[in-house]
Amino acid sequence: MNSCQVLSRENLTHLLDSVDTFLFDCDGVIWKGDNLIDGVSETLDFLRSKGKKLVFVTNNSLKSRAQYALKFHFLGISVSPDEIFSSSFAAAMYLKLYNFPPQNKVYVIGGDGILEELRLAGFNAFGGPADANKTVDLKQNIFFEHDKSVGAVVVGIDPNINYYKLQYGTLCIRENPGCLFIATNRDAVGHMTAWQEWPGSISDSIISHSGISAGCMVAAMCGSTQKEPIVVGKPSTFMMDFLLQKFNVSCSKMCMVGDRLDTDILFGQNAGCKTLLVLSGCTTQSALQDPSNNIHPDFYTSKISDMLDLLEA
Amino acid sequence: MLRTESVLTTRAVVTALPQTHKSNNSTLWFQSIPKSYKLCCNPLSLNNSRRKASYSSSNRSRMTSFTTRAAAQPLKNADELIDSVETFIFDCDGVIWKGDKLIEGVPETLDMLRSKGKRLVFVTNNSTKSRKQYGKKFETLGLDVSEEEIFASSFAAAAYLKSIDFPKDKKVYVIGEDGILKELELAGFQYLGGPEDGDKKIELKPGFLMEHDHDVGAVVVGFDRYFNYYKIQYGTLCIRENPGCLFIATNRDAVTHLTDAQEWAGGGSMVGALGGSTQREPLVVGKPSTFMMDYLANKFGIAKSQICMVGDRLDTDILFGQNGGCKTLLVLSGVTSLETLQSPNNSIQPDFYTNKISDFLSLKAAAV
DSSP states (O other): OOOOEEOOHHHHHHHHHHOSEEEEOSBTTTEETTEEOTTHHHHHHHHHHTTOEEEEEEOOOSSOHHHHHHHHHHTTOOOOGGGEEEHHHHHHHHHHHTTOOTTSEEEEESOHHHHHHHHHTTOEEEEGGGGTTOOOOOSSOOOOOOOTTEEEEEEOOOTTOOHHHHHHHHHHHHHSTTOEEEESOOOSEEEEEEEEOOTTOSSOEEEEEEEEOHHHHHHHHHHHHOOOOEEOSTTSHHHHHHHHHHHTOOGGGEEEEESOIIIIIHHHHHHTOEEEEESSSSOOHHHHHSTTOOOOOSEEESOTTHHHHHHHO | OGGGHHHHHHHHHHHOOGGGGOOOSSSOTTTOOOGGGGOOOOTTSOOOTTSOHHHHHHHHHHHHHHTTSOOOEEOOOHHHHHHHOSEEEEOSBTTTEETTEEOTTHHHHHHHHHHTTOEEEEEEOOOSSOHHHHHHHHHHTTOOOOGGGEEEHHHHHHHHHHHTTOOTTSEEEEESOHHHHHHHHHTTOEEEESGGGGGOOOOOSTTOOOOOOTTEEEEEEOOOTTOOHHHHHHHHHHHHHSTTOEEEESOOOSEEOSSSSSOEEOHHHHHHHHHHHHTOOOEEOSTTSSHHHHHHHHHHTOOGGGEEEEESOIIIIIHHHHHHTOEEEEESSSSOOHHHHHSTTOOOOOSEEESOTTHHHHHHHHHO
């Protein structure tokens, strides 16, 4: 039974009364590529003026929290790094929470964001973009060396994925006793947006395109290690457990706002909080209402600034 | 319904021989693909929670069907085994050679089998070389083996496309090495990609839009030391957006012994990546899928019961033999130790096991 309601003045008023904290996904909710979605700034100001706590949760591990805060700033929204939870940060927090020994190293298959967060948390992390140009030549009978003190391999989206990194990570996980295999997230595709200008037109048109995401780097590592990773990003409950503890909030007074059913909405449902799907990202209304879809958010609306429009009317 | 998976495989052996898949007016070329080729189950791999339920349960039913097998017997009566079959299929890495070194006693053993009138076939999941290139390797090692006796997974990919009448006006995108390209070329197929796409870079920022060839009708994925984001993205776009585009894997080996000294991340890694981005299961042409077995049986006109598969890996070689319904002999000269074979975690039991293939000679001598 589809219990998903379109957001209305009535149910929104009720939602605002019962919820203290709003969790926002970023891509497709706050921004699209490098462009702010219409009305976001005013909506966030409105929610803050009502005393609501705002938290920004993203599976994109390419940037660190500090780098994301800069992006918000550049888009004219004032957000403190403390309010941002990127999956890069989640990886570092996981290791901290589980007392990862600081003398063990961490090998990173991913971007700078992960390296930065790990180092900020005091861990000895290496790999990442530095291994982008490394190759493996099997013409000579070489021996591929790897650091035996690596105690964890963290895998996230990596535009510079190559065989060297796969082999390095594989040897660490298969041969270093107890080596952890951590994935920032398993999104199969991410949303890549291209803008194309048509001569003579006054507005740009958007061509949406599915770009491969962390899910495939993680799957590559699963293929060679025959192990399943610990997932720290959405929809894993790790991030949620961490947030609940850190902000001392309860699920029932929280609402997750996102554009993806299988990460954002599932994330909120797994935790037991309210969920609001926006159609400003990668999910369309027909995808939501398709009989093959099993994930039903509590509410849906076209974009977050609808909150203002609905209350104004 | 799922208990019939193993039955499905054997039934597929009889009915799904390559030439029965000629396309006719009512079926599109990509629709008549035997279901058994999609069963690339590796019981040793963990269930990915993202995979569809039907794949996981078929995985489980395979495991239950194996627990009823008797434990592997050490090979004592080599003659009895040799006399009971007409054909020996040998894996290469860990059976014939290790890296670039021939394993002790191999030439004499092969000579003996030939002198007894046995047909010899060599099947390898390694797709980096073509059959011709493997022929050269055998020659360099002093073994008398002809190209027609060699079946690498690179050849299997091309043979598969031939068997389903893959249209010559369609293209194949290759995520893999030279061996695959050579075999596709020999079979008369147009291809894109391969090692030269290893130098292509992408930029992950708005404004980037990757174009892809809409005539690509199949993406073939195998072991690839030039693997990168560009290829994954290109392959993904073809599979997701070109109607009917096939996703073919040469093999899914997690690790491979390219050098004698250590393990190397294998084709399973590249295939895993494409599986992750497309959320689709590939058609596997290499071991343990039965495709190569069906092909051989058909080509040489031999019955499966007349074949003995000899290999060093449980989850590819032995499973391949069992899926095909032939006898299986595990050798301990490669990646599998006696301890692994006898471990409670192992559910794959070959009919026999022995140290190396030259035991055929020494056991024979002992029996005299």
